[in-house]
Amino acid sequence: MKPLLEVQGLAKRFGGLVVIPDLSFAVPPGSVYAVIGPNGAGKTTLLNLLTGIYRPDRGRVVLDGRELSGQPTHRWAAAGLGRTFQNLQVFFNMSALDNVRTGAHLHERVSMWPALLRLPGLQRAESQGRERAAALMQRVGLGAWIDADADAMPYGALKRLEIARALAGEPKLLLLDEPAAGLNPTEAHEIDGLIRELARGGMTVLLVEHNMRLVMEVSDRVLVLDAGSRLAEGAPAEVARDPRVIEAYLGADAVATGEAAHA
Amino acid sequence: MRAAAIVSEAGAPRRAGRTLPRGGALALLAALLMAIGLFAPNAYVLEVAIVIALNAIVCVALNLLIGYAGQISLGHAGFFALGAYASAILASRWGWPVALAMPAAVAAVALLAWLVGRPTLRLKGHYLAMATLGLGVIISIVLTNEDRFTGGPDGMAVPPLVLFGRTLQGEPTWYALIAIVLWLTVWGALNLIDSPVGRALRALHGSEVAAETCGIDSAKWKLRVFVLSAAAAAAAGTLTAHYAGFLTPAKASFLHSVELVIMVVFGGMASVWGAVVGAAVLTLLPQLLTALKDYEMMAFGAILIATMIFFPRGIVPTLARLFK
Numbered sequence: 015m016k017p018l019l020e021v022q023g024l025a026k027r028f029g030g031l032v033v034i035p036d037l038s039f040a041v042p043p044g045s046v047y048a049v050i051g052p053n054g055a056g057k058t059t060l061l062n063l064l065t066g067i068y069r070p071d072r073g074r075v076v077l078d079g080r081e082l083s084g085q086p087t088h089r090w091a092a093a094g095l096g097r098t099f100q101n102l103q104v105f106f107n108m109s110a111l112d113n114v115r116t117g118a119h120l121h122e123r124v125s126m127w128p129a130l131l132r133l134p135g136l137q138r139a140e141s142q143g144r145e146r147a148a149a150l151m152q153r154v155g156l157g158a159w160i161d162a163d164a165d166a167m168p169y170g171a172l173k174r175l176e177i178a179r180a181l182a183g184e185p186k187l188l189l190l191d192e193p194a195a196g197l198n199p200t201e202a203h204e205i206d207g208l209i210r211e212l213a214r215g216g217m218t219v220l221l222v223e224h225n226m227r228l229v230m231e232v233s234d235r236v237l238v239l240d241a242g243s244r245l246a247e248g249a250p251a252e253v254a255r256d257p258r259v260i261e262a263y264l265g266a267d268a269v270a271t272g273e274a275a276h277a
Numbered sequence: 278m279r280a281a282a283i284v285s286e287a288g289a290p291r292r293a294g295r296t297l298p299r300g301g302a303l304a305l306l307a308a309l310l311m312a313i314g315l316f317a318p319n320a321y322v323l324e325v326a327i328v329i330a331l332n333a334i335v336c337v338a339l340n341l342l343i344g345y346a347g348q349i350s351l352g353h354a355g356f357f358a359l360g361a362y363a364s365a366i367l368a369s370r371w372g373w374p375v376a377l378a379m380p381a382a383v384a385a386v387a388l389l390a391w392l393v394g395r396p397t398l399r400l401k402g403h404y405l406a407m408a409t410l411g412l413g414v415i416i417s418i419v420l421t422n423e424d425r426f427t428g429g430p431d432g433m434a435v436p437p438l439v440l441f442g443r444t445l446q447g448e449p450t451w452y453a454l455i456a457i458v459l460w461l462t463v464w465g466a467l468n469l470i471d472s473p474v475g476r477a478l479r480a481l482h483g484s485e486v487a488a489e490t491c492g493i494d495s496a497k498w499k500l501r502v503f504v505l506s507a508a509a510a511a512a513a514g515t516l517t518a519h520y521a522g523f524l525t526p527a528k529a530s531f532l533h534s535v536e537l538v539i540m541v542v543f544g545g546m547a548s549v550w551g552a553v554v555g556a557a558v559l560t561l562l563p564q565l566l567t568a569l570k571d572y573e574m575m576a577f578g579a580i581l582i583a584t585m586i587f588f589p590r591g592i593v594p595t596l597a598r599l600f601k
Contacts, residue, residue, distance in 0.1 A: 065490055091492035103490075105483030107547065108476070115473075116480045120492035122473040126501060129472035130465045136472065143473075183492060 016079075018043040018218050019064075019187055024073035026059055026242075033059045034242035037073070041187070041220055041235075046213045048221040048229045048250075051239030052262070057222045058100060060239070061191050064220070065097050066090045078186055092120055096185030098176040100192040100222075106165040110156065113164055113175055114147040117182030147182060154178045154208060170201045177208065187218045194225045206231055230254060238262075299467060302550065306463060310456040314449065323448035325564065327520065330452075330459040331513050333556035336540045337466045337549055338509030343538065344546035345470060346502045347482035348398070351534050352409030353510045355416035358529030360386045360511025361518035365435040366426050368519075375438045379515040383508050390507035391500065398499040401485070405503070410531070417529040432525035435518045451520045458516065459553075462509065466549045478502055479547070543584060545591025554593050 017040035026034045033056045041047040051057055062068040064075060066087040075083045080093050096117075105113050122143060128136045148160050154174045159167055164175065173193060180188055190209070194202040202225060209219060209232045223229050229236060229250065236253045238245040246256045253259055310330075317323045335357060342348050363382035367373040373381070397408040420427050427433055438445045445451060469475050477498050480488035485495055518524050527533075536559070544555020562580065566573045588595040 067486060067489075086494075087486070087489035088492050088494045091490055095490075097490050099487065103484040103487035105480050105487065107479055107483045112476055112479075116476045116488070116493075117491050119473065119477060119480075124473040124477060126469075126474060126505065129469050129474040132468040132472075140472070179487075179491065 015042050017041055018078055019220065020074075020076040021064070022074045022076070024060075024063060024075065025071045026056075026063055026068060027071055032242065034063070037239075037242065037244060039237050039244065039247065041218060043186075043218050044213075044216055045234040046209060046219045046221060046232050048223060048233035048236045049239060050223060050226070050229055050236060051245070054241075055239040056242035057239060058191065059242070061097065061189055061222055064090075064189060065095060091183060091185075094186030095189065096180035096183045096187070097189035098173070098180055098191055098193060100195055102169075102172050102176065104164050104172050104175060108164055110151065110159045110162045110164050110167060110171075110175055111144065111147050114150055114178045114182050115143055117179035118143060118147065118184075120183055147178075150178050150182055151175075154181070155204065170197055173197065173201075173205070174208070181212075185217075187220060188212065189220045189222070191222050192224055193221070194223060194228050202228060299471070303460075303464060303467070306553075307460055310460060314452055314456060317452075320448040323452045325561070327448065327452050327455050329557045329560045330455045331517055332537070332540060332560050333553045334455075334459050334462045334513040334516075335510045335537055336544070336552035336556040337462050338506040338513075339537055340541045340544075340546065340549065340552040341466060341469065341478070341502050342506040343541050344548065344552075345475065345482060346478040346499055348499055348503065349403060349406040349538070350409040350503070350506070351406050351531070351538065352411075352413030352416070353507070353537050354531070354533035355409070355413035355529050356386050356390065356507040356510040357514040357517070357533070358420060358524075358526065359389070359416050360514030361435075361524055361528060362420055362427055362433075362514075363511075364515040365433060365518045365524055368436045369434065370426065375436055375519055376440060379438070379512075379519070382515050383511045386511035386514075387504050387508040390504045394500045394503040398503060399496045405499075410534075413529065413531055413534050417526060417531065420526040420529050427524075427526065430526060432523055435522050435524055437522065438519040445519075455516055455520070458512075463549055463553065470549065474498070482547070539581070543581065543591060545588075545593040545595070548591065548593045548597075551591050551593035555591065558592070 019041040021040070022038050024034055024037045037060070049057055049060065059068065063070050066082065066085055066089065070083055073083065074081055077090070077093050077095060082090050082093055105116060108116070123136065123139060151157060151160050154177055156171060156174050156178060159171055159175070164172070167175065177190070177193065193205050193209070197205065206228055209221065213219060213232070221229065221233060233250050235248065236250050237247045238253055238259050240262045245262055246253050246259050313326050317326065335353060339350065339353050342350055360382045363385050364375070364378045367378035367381060368375045393408055393412055394405070397404045421430055445454065477488065477493045480491060480493055481495050481498060489495055514528070517528070540555040540559045541552055542555070543559055544553065545551025562577060563573070566576050569576050584592065590598070
């Protein structure tokens with residue numbers, strides 16, 4: 015099958031620090047693809063390269079046949095890329111619902127004059143948009159927060175709000191940057207369920223995550239990064255058994271933990 | 278099915294709760310503007326009301342840029358004055374009908390704002406503030422020195438506005454026109470904020486990187502709102518010129534730009550009503566404080582500082598939060 019996302023020979027350095035020397039991988043459509051690695055392995059840099067926030071020094075990123083490297087971030091979004099952020103980037107100056115409605119920007123008729131004059135056609139689209147956004151909030155389990163201001167919401171709900179906002183853009187590929195970071199085990203487990211549900215609905219997910227249990231449970235394939243390079247790639251169970259991974263990432267004495275995670 | 282029911286349940290009261298204050302406040306503004314027009318005891322009161330309304334038009338537009346999109350312009354007095362002079366010069370030197378000179382002046386200022394905004398708004402940070410500061414100063418110098426066209430520091434006479442064969446003169450007529458323009462400006466700004474465009478602007482202010490990942494072309498929308506707010510300032514300038522019948526370059530001064538920004542911050546960033554309140558209070562305050570003579574500026578400063586301490590978000594948003 016043709017991959018949805020193809021990364022070829024990607025390289026990025028900051029001054030003298032080479033964060034990603036040369037990285038290639040491919041994400042097949044309809045799968046949950048996880049990228050893991052110890053702190054400083056280049057995971058967040060990779061995500062920023064995959065959304066146009068950083069420009070790569072070398073290499074190509076192709077999404078659904080479109081070459082995107084070097085384009086500004088909003089073009090990546092228009093090409094079908096949605097993302098969440100490890101350290102939240104919620105619009106705290108808006109209501110929760112308006113955060114999600116903003117996520118649908120690409121599918122709205124955004125022009126100055128109809129907005130200024132409050133034309134009836136726009137008002138109809140607006141009320142439909144409001145309902146779609148509310149339904150999406152229900153779907154990610156934020157039904158109780160539809161009327162809330164974003165700055166009044168707890169951390170766990172904000173994590174979901176970012177997912178709802180990204181989904182509102184109807185992306186082809188959803189990048190989740192540590193969706194379980196900072197969540198308690200119950201909340202993290204609910205995120206599992208959400209990701210699995212999205213995958214069942216046919217969404218392709220690129221998951222960058224620290225939480226091994228989450229990665230092992232929801233991923234179809236796992237890419238292990240170490241110092242910006244591919245250490246291993248494969249099904250979660252294979253990767254967890256790979257001695258290089260265990261040594262580099264889980265630590266030499268973590269064999270038992272790795273076994274427990276996918277048991 | 279169940280989800281749909283919850284949605285409409287949760288959605289309905291919210292919509293009512295949001296549109297009622299909007300419609301109510303717009304009706305209240307209309308009533309207030311009409312009451313001032315009908316019951317003003319003398320022309321002086323109307324004169325002050327006209328100045329307030331003109332400042333409010335500029336501030337509402339400037340607030341779209343500063344309060345909603347998070348971009349600072351320190352050159353709006355320049356756009357205001359350039360609109361005023363362009364319209365005056367087209368009408369007096371080149372004999373254009375005023376009703377045609379006014380929109381032409383607004384279009385010219387919009388074009389200038391586009392030319393200046395396009396390169397600067399692509400950059401992150403406060404480049405727009407610096408560029409507009411420079412532009413405002415240049416406009417001020419040009420208006421003062423090009424006395425062949427502008428009459429220099431002595432100012433120039435401006436022909437009156439003729440609409441449908443009638444010359445607009447006298448405070449009541451001008452007040453009526455400017456009050457209508459103010460109401461329409463407030464209405465348009467509220468419409469814009471509560472639209473996909475408004476959400477895009479607020480998103481830019483909330484988190485530019487997240488806005489971009491939502492597909493919002495940040496440079497494009499910053500530029501559009503910048504041009505829109507410059508054009509509105511120019512429109513207020515053309516009204517001022519033909520209402521007053523006389524123009525001096527003082528209108529273009531950097532201090533006037535700062536005054537406009539203070540009105541916006543004082544009334545409340547990201548609040549259309551705040552911009553109106555800020556313009557009203559800060560236009561009236563110096564008039565009331567003249568009784569203090571030498572201590573006027575001190576009192577003015579003290580009131581500004583106290584307001585920012587007790588109303589950190591500006592008057593209207595802080596009060597709105599209090600009564601929520």
